[in-house]
Amino acid sequence: MIQRCAACGAEYAESDPRAECPCGGLLDIEHPAPSLTGGELRALFDSRLGEPTGALASGVWRFREIVHPAAGNDVVTWPEGNTPLLSREVVSRWAACPGLLLKHEGQNPTGSFKDRGMTVAVTQARRLGASAVACATTGNTGASLAAYAAIAGIAGLVLVPRGGVAAGKLAQVMAYGARTLVVRGDFDACLRLAREVAEELGVYLLNSINPFRVEGQKTIVLELLQQLRWDPPAWIVVPAGNLGNTAAFGKALREARAFGLVSRVPRLAAVQAEGAAPFAQSFRDGFRTRHPVTAETVASAIRIGDPASFDRGVRAIRETNGVVTTVSDAEIMEAKAVIDAAGVGCEPASAASVAGVRRLVREGVIWADEQVAAVLTGHLLKDPGIVTWYHVDAQPRPPLANPPIEIEARVSEVSRLLKKER
Ligand SMILES: *Cc1c(COP(=O)(O)O)cnc(C)c1O
Numbered sequence: 001m002i003q004r005c006a007a008c009g010a011e012y013a014e015s016d017p018r019a020e021c022p023c024g025g026l027l028d029i030e031h032p033a034p035s036l037t038g039g040e041l042r043a044l045f046d047s048r049l050g051e052p053t054g055a056l057a058s059g060v061w062r063f064r065e066i067v068h069p070a071a072g073n074d075v076v077t078w079p080e081g082n083t084p085l086l087s088r089e090v091v092s093r094w095a096a097c098p099g100l101l102l103k104h105e106g107q108n109p110t111g112s113f114k115d116r117g118m119t120v121a122v123t124q125a126r127r128l129g130a131s132a133v134a135c136a137t138t139g140n141t142g143a144s145l146a147a148y149a150a151i152a153g154i155a156g157l158v159l160v161p162r163g164g165v166a167a168g169k170l171a172q173v174m175a176y177g178a179r180t181l182v183v184r185g186d187f188d189a190c191l192r193l194a195r196e197v198a199e200e201l202g203v204y205l206l207n208s209i210n211p212f213r214v215e216g217q218k219t220i221v222l223e224l225l226q227q228l229r230w231d232p233p234a235w236i237v238v239p240a241g242n243l244g245n246t247a248a249f250g251k252a253l254r255e256a257r258a259f260g261l262v263s264r265v266p267r268l269a270a271v272q273a274e275g276a277a278p279f280a281q282s283f284r285d286g287f288r289t290r291h292p293v294t295a296e297t298v299a300s301a302i303r304i305g306d307p308a309s310f311d312r313g314v315r316a317i318r319e320t321n322g323v324v325t326t327v328s329d330a331e332i333m334e335a336k337a338v339i340d341a342a343g344v345g346c347e348p349a350s351a352a353s354v355a356g357v358r359r360l361v362r363e364g365v366i367w368a369d370e371q372v373a374a375v376l377t378g379h380l381l382k383d384p385g386i387v388t389w390y391h392v393d394a395q396p397r398p399p400l401a402n403p404p405i406e407i408e409a410r411v412s413e414v415s416r417l418l419k420k421e422r
């Protein structure tokens with residue numbers, strides 16, 4: 001297992017702590033083929049289902065041979081993963097996609113998929129003897145970093161854009177005990193600063209440019225394939241911001257085929273918000289140029305104007321014959337209201353995946369009889385502010401608004417309302 005620069009091909013030891021190659025390229029982990037492949041590797045992974053305790057009880061470390069085979073006893077785990085794969089008729093009907101499945105990554109320990117990457121990257125920080133770890137974040141990476149740094153006993157530094165972070169996420173960072181630095185600037189400014197801090201102050205960087213984050217996030221796809229008994233869906237649909245997940249999904253599928261876990265791979269669909277769609281714009285011109293933007297969307301987790309894992313994302317979309325699409329904030333909020341009212345719930349960015357499914361079905365890109373797995377990336381309670389805005393404050397009142405009703409303390413008032421409900 002080595003690290004290799006995706007731009008110039010330079011090779012680095014697995015234990016090299018640098019955040020990127022001096023040439024500016026990002027590093028990727030390269031795995032030799034594991035000693036078991038194909039059906040034997042599937043059987044090994046399947047044999048660990050239901051492990052009661054220890055690292056192998058994690059939905060990340062169950063796949064350790066193709067995630068971080070050198071981690072040994074240093075694993076820092078919650079444990080994470082083991083998220084449900086749901087089918088909900090009201091959501092399928094709304095998206096006009098009968099074969100729609102929801103992989104709910106909001107059911108991770110800190111409420112987002114970021115825990116899958118963080119368990120591996122903080123494990124690596126421990127192996128390297130790092131005294132401090134840092135990240136720039138729209139919130140969830142920080143919440144996750146704070147929790148895992150606390151478990152590992154390493155100091156955590158979280159850089160957030162002023163005014164751009166949902167309440168639930170900021171609360172987590174403070175509560176788990178990382179130091180929160182509020183930066184006067186947007187996410188892209190935070191990430192630039194975090195990279196400089198890592199370079200100049202020797203702090204270990206835990207953003208998704210970190211190749212070990214990517215290794216952990218691959219397990220969303222590995223676990224999904226395992227839940228489908230290694231029979232891949234036609235599509236995997238994911239919200240796309242900094243493109244860490246898009247990149248990780250592409251790598252997971254590439255390796256799953258190379259190691260014989262599956263014989264064909266699903267197509268990837270990356271979904272961006274219209275106001276934060278630099279990747280979608282590049283997709284439309286055949287990825288010839290980058291189109292950095294000043295990002296604006298209700299979905300703060302994907303409010304990113306210049307995605308760091310751009311090149312990795314391009315590779316993932318190309319290799320899977322994938323697509324990149326956009327949805328409006330109104331579509332995101334409607335999809336979210338449907339997912340929430342189904343009793344499932346998710347944060348706004350997550351709903352972009354389901355809104356994207358509906359759009360791709362309408363455009364005839366996804367066919368009505370295809371099986372589609374949409375990833376819900378974060379938990380409903382991450383962003384309580386937006387829920388209140390939608391149901392109480394938004395004008396004109398949105399179609400699915402469900403505001404509380406104030407009454408006098410009398411049974412007659414309740415009975416009058418009950419009749420109306422029926
Ligand atoms: C981080 C995050 C995203 C964006 O993922 P990328 O890997 O940056 O593309 C989407 N949704 C939620 C809830 C997130 O926390």
Ligand SMILES: [Zn+2]
Pocket residue numbers: 005006007008009010021022023024025
């Ligand atoms: Zn390089």
